[in-house]
Amino acid sequence: xxxxxxxxxxxxxxxxxxxxxxxxxxxxxxxxxxxxxxxxxxxxxxxxxxxxxxxxxxxxxxxxxxxxxxxxxxxxxxxxxxxxxxxxxxxxxxxxxxxxxxxxxxxxxxxxxxxxxxxxxxxxxxxxxxxxxxxxxxxxxxxxxxxxxxxxxxxxxxxxxxxxxxxxxxxxxxxxxxxxxxxxxxxxxxxxxxxxxxxxxxxxxxxxxxxxxxxxxxxxxxxxxxxxxxxxxxxxxxxxxxxxxxxxxxxxxxxxxxxxxxxxxxxxxxxxxxxxxxxxxxxxxxxxxxxxxxxxxxxxxxxxxxxxxxxxxxxxxxxxxxxxxxxxxxxxxxxxxxxxxxxxxxxxxxxxxxxxxxxxxxxxxxxxxxxxxxxxxxxxxxxxxxxxxxxxxxxxxxxxxxxxxxxxxxxxxxxxxxxxxxxxxxxxxxxxxxxxxxxxxxxxxxxxxxxxxxxxxxxxxxxxxxxxxxxxxxxxxxxxxxxxxxxxxxxxxxxxxxxxxxxxxxxxxxxxxxxxxxxxxxxxxxxxxxxxxxxxxxxxxxxxxxxxxxxxxxxxxxxxxxxxxxxxxxxxxxxxxxxxxxxxxxxxxxxxxxxxxxxxxxxxxxxxxxxxxxxxxxxxxxxxxxxxxxxxxxxxxxxxxxxxxxxx
Amino acid sequence: xxxxxxxxxxxxxxxxxxxxxxxxxxxxxxxxxxxxxxxxxxxxxxxxxxxxxxxxxxxxxxxxxxxxxxxxxxxxxxxxxxxxxxxxxxxxxxxxxxxxxxxxxxxxxxxxxxxxxxxxxxxxxxxxxxxxxxxxxxxxxxxxxxxxxxxxxxxxxxxxxxxxxxxxxxxxxxxxxxxxxxxxxxxxxxxxxxxxxxxxxxxxxxxxxxxx
Numbered sequence: 001x002x003x004x005x006x007x008x009x010x011x012x013x014x015x016x017x018x019x020x021x022x023x024x025x026x027x028x029x030x031x032x033x034x035x036x037x038x039x040x041x042x043x044x045x046x047x048x049x050x051x052x053x054x055x056x057x058x059x060x061x062x063x064x065x066x067x068x069x070x071x072x073x074x075x076x077x078x079x080x081x082x083x084x085x086x087x088x089x090x091x092x093x094x095x096x097x098x099x100x101x102x103x104x105x106x107x108x109x110x111x112x113x114x115x116x117x118x119x120x121x122x123x124x125x126x127x128x129x130x131x132x133x134x135x136x137x138x139x140x141x142x143x144x145x146x147x148x149x150x151x152x153x154x155x156x157x158x159x160x161x162x163x164x165x166x167x168x169x170x171x172x173x174x175x176x177x178x179x180x181x182x183x184x185x186x187x188x189x190x191x192x193x194x195x196x197x198x199x200x201x202x203x204x205x206x207x208x209x210x211x212x213x214x215x216x217x218x219x220x221x222x223x224x225x226x227x228x229x230x231x232x233x234x235x236x237x238x239x240x241x242x243x244x245x246x247x248x249x250x251x252x253x254x255x256x257x258x259x260x261x262x263x264x265x266x267x268x269x270x271x272x273x274x275x276x277x278x279x280x281x282x283x284x285x286x287x288x289x290x291x292x293x294x295x296x297x298x299x300x301x302x303x304x305x306x307x308x309x310x311x312x313x314x315x316x317x318x319x320x321x322x323x324x325x326x327x328x329x330x331x332x333x334x335x336x337x338x339x340x341x342x343x344x345x346x347x348x349x350x351x352x353x354x355x356x357x358x359x360x361x362x363x364x365x366x367x368x369x370x371x372x373x374x375x376x377x378x379x380x381x382x383x384x385x386x387x388x389x390x391x392x393x394x395x396x397x398x399x400x401x402x403x404x405x406x407x408x409x410x411x412x413x414x415x416x417x418x419x420x421x422x423x424x425x426x427x428x429x430x431x432x433x434x435x436x437x438x439x440x441x442x443x444x445x446x447x448x449x450x451x452x453x454x455x456x457x458x459x460x461x462x463x464x465x466x467x468x469x470x471x472x473x474x475x476x477x478x479x480x481x482x483x484x485x486x487x488x489x490x491x492x493x494x495x496x497x498x499x500x501x502x503x504x505x506x507x508x509x510x511x512x513x514x515x516x517x518x519x520x521x522x523x524x525x526x527x528x529x530x531x532x533x534x535x536x537x538x539x540x541x542x543x544x545x546x547x548x549x550x551x552x553x554x555x556x557x558x559x560x561x562x563x564x565x566x567x568x569x570x571x572x573x574x575x576x577x578x579x580x581x582x583x584x585x586x587x588x589x590x591x592x593x594x595x596x597x598x599x600x601x602x603x604x605x606x607x608x609x610x611x612x613x614x615x616x617x618x619x620x621x622x623x624x625x626x627x628x629x630x631x632x633x634x635x636x637x638x639x640x641x642x643x644x645x646x647x648x
Numbered sequence: 649x650x651x652x653x654x655x656x657x658x659x660x661x662x663x664x665x666x667x668x669x670x671x672x673x674x675x676x677x678x679x680x681x682x683x684x685x686x687x688x689x690x691x692x693x694x695x696x697x698x699x700x701x702x703x704x705x706x707x708x709x710x711x712x713x714x715x716x717x718x719x720x721x722x723x724x725x726x727x728x729x730x731x732x733x734x735x736x737x738x739x740x741x742x743x744x745x746x747x748x749x750x751x752x753x754x755x756x757x758x759x760x761x762x763x764x765x766x767x768x769x770x771x772x773x774x775x776x777x778x779x780x781x782x783x784x785x786x787x788x789x790x791x792x793x794x795x796x797x798x799x800x801x802x803x804x805x806x807x808x809x810x811x812x813x814x815x816x817x818x819x820x821x822x823x824x825x826x827x828x829x830x831x832x833x834x835x836x837x838x839x840x841x842x843x844x845x846x847x848x849x850x851x852x853x854x855x856x857x858x859x860x
Binding site: 064065066068069070072073076077078079080082103105109164165167169170171174208 | 658659662663666667669670674688689690704705708709710777781829852855856
């Protein structure tokens with residue numbers, strides 16, 4: 001604002017207006033003083049006829065062509081002129097003008113005059129610009145609705161938010177057609193009657209252009225006008241907030257069940273840990289007692305073997321002794337099994353014909369079951385062999401048979417079947433594709449419910465009364481199957497019985513060192529009288545071993561420790577063979593073997609061990625002998641040791 | 649997409665809007681004489697769109713069925729012109745142009761004729777003004793009244809070729825303080841629109857001269 005132009009400055013802020021009168025016939029222009037001020041013309045311009053080109057003189061060059069065209073329209077017969085354009089005043093200020101004009105026609109409908117009003121709308125333009133930017137930047141669309149109309153005035157952003165083509169006026173019905181659900185209208189229809197209390201609401205819409213589901217919030221004011229009203233408001237997209245809110249609510253709603261789930265998982269983990277700890281304790285306990293237990297069994301077995309030779313030939317006596325021997329053998333197998341289970345020791349692998357194994361077990365199983373139960377064996381012919389540990393498999397079969405018996409307390413028939421099957425991937429859950437032999441033990445007893453079935457192979461799970469079972473049976477069979485790359489399956493229905501099946505892979509053609517069914521001990525042959533040094537820290541065992549050897553016709557020197565054995569070895573260079581226990585205090589069997597080799601490099605050595613493992617690095621020529629051993633096994637080991645030396 | 653060869657520049661759109669404005673002003677003047685009442689017509693905006701889009705534009709804005717007066721025109725640029733009203737507005741228009749003293753039944757009976765006549769006046773004025781201002785001549789067929797949805801008016805059936813474009817004009821139509829909105833649509837093919845564009849350029853140079 002300058003002192004020389006106080007009115008012009010005032011006019012720009014107040015939206016000043018001026019008028020014009022364009023005489024088409026004389027091609028001249030009259031303007032008033034305000035128009036002259038707005039155009040930055042001197043006030044004398046208002047008092048004279050101006051050339052009509054003066055109308056365009058102050059118009060911004062970018063707008064001039066547009067206005068010329070519009071005026072050309074009026075001069076050619078258009079009735080209404082309504083244009084916004086920029087005017088640049090001589091001092092360089094740019095102002096926005098709105099020119100609103102009209103043509104006047106003569107009796108022949110020919111235009112003769114073009115008059116109008118020029119209004120400074122700079123402020124309004126600026127405000128509009130602010131509003132436009134606010135709308136696009138803030139994602140807010142505006143609307144105005146006047147009670148009783150079928151249409152609403154809307155902004156471009158309003159249309160964009162709803163996915164409609166931009167327009168200034170839209171029918172209420174079109175706007176409301178985006179609503180997803182029947183409910184309150186976004187814009188009231190013309191006959192909805194009552195005045196709304198508030199515009200605050202949220203709407204679920206389907207955006208028209210892309211079909212997206214969105215949430216739209218509406219806010220604004222209800223303005224009462226006489227009996228009617230006017231709604232002025234805004235809408236904006238609140239989908240993100242709504243989604244977050246929903247997610248939060250969902251999270252909140254499911255909190256309890258998620259906590260329960262977590263707790264259950266934790267309880268399961270704790271249960272599993274407790275079970276694992278129990279198993280470890282059993283393993284340690286088993287390992288700890290195995291040695292002593294084996295020694296006791298050895299004493300019993302060797303004594304019984306010798307006793308059988310010395311008692312009068314009475315079948316009744318023989319049967320009693322054989323029973324005792326069988327019991328001792330089973331005890332030994334049990335020890336092995338517990339060791340294998342507790343220490344996860346590798347099972348010995350042998351080629352086994354399953355049907356022969358079952359046939360061989362028949363007598364034992366029938367006697368174990370008792371008279372009320374009978375066996376029905378049904379084998380598939382030409383069944384291929386499998387690779388397993390004979391003892392383990394026998395125990396598994398016995399275990400399954402006992403379970404089947406217990407499921408039928410009143411007696412019944414237990415079926416044992418074998419089958420060869422080529423399994424495809426996914427045929428049997430958990431079993432890889434390949435050839436398998438299935439061994440099933442089937443009863444028609446009580447059966448198990450799904451809950452029991454699920455837990456049946458867990459260690460220590462038992463449905464039998466306290467003292468009737470360890471609960472280890474099925475879990476050990478399960479472990480056996482896993483170890484052999486097979487699987488153990490249980491199918492059962494309450495009241496219908498249970499089918500327990502052990503699927504084991506068919507033996508490949510290249511399994512080395514394979515033997516058929518467990519070799520029957522041969523009778524000892526009194527081939528050669530040898531001088532044998534027997535060493536054991538347990539005098540009971542030592543005495544028994546010596547008795548067995550002497551019975552075989554050998555001469556026996558006894559040593560109670562490694563040191564004593566070495567002395568005897570030095571004093572008796574004619575000793576043919578050394579048989580020593582593995583676990584001895586001060587000097588172990590391995591150490592003794594090493595020292596003995598220093599004295600006699602060619603001395604055959606037999607190492608007897610109650611544990612299934614001989615440390616690696618032990619000398620190749622050492623023959624391993626599992627404790628407890630019988631006389632026949634002992635004789636076999638001696639033959640093998642002597643033979644190996646000879647062949648060297 | 650609308651090819652660039654027929655996309656109207658801002659100035660060309662302004663020029664066409666003004667030319668149509670002259671046309672509707674003449675039509676308004678004719679209608680005033682017919683009914684002896686103040687009739688105001690103006691064209692606030694104009695767009696070139698595809699037929700599909702034209703159908704969508706109109707069905708988004710108008711939820712009722714539509715009534716249209718059609719006239720085919722031929723000359724340097726040929727096509728079909730439509731004056732479209734929402735059906736609810738058409739009776740209002742008939743009442744307005746017939747003086748409002750008719751019974752409802754009379755209005756219904758007269759609707760077809762009155763619409764055809766009104767449409768003829770408006771479309772004729774527009775097309776004649778366009779021909780005149782662009783210094784060319786056009787011939788027109790007699791008007792025909794059709795009813796239907798946006799899609800059917802713009803021939804966007806599935807088996808129809810829909811390559812044509814639509815010159816879409818909104819018109820405000822005020823008769824005796826009744827607000828009636830309507831649309832003028834001109835369906836033209838690409839060569840016709842390209843010709844129209846060229847003629848508009850010539851017109852602009854004539855009016856604006858060096859300043860364009």
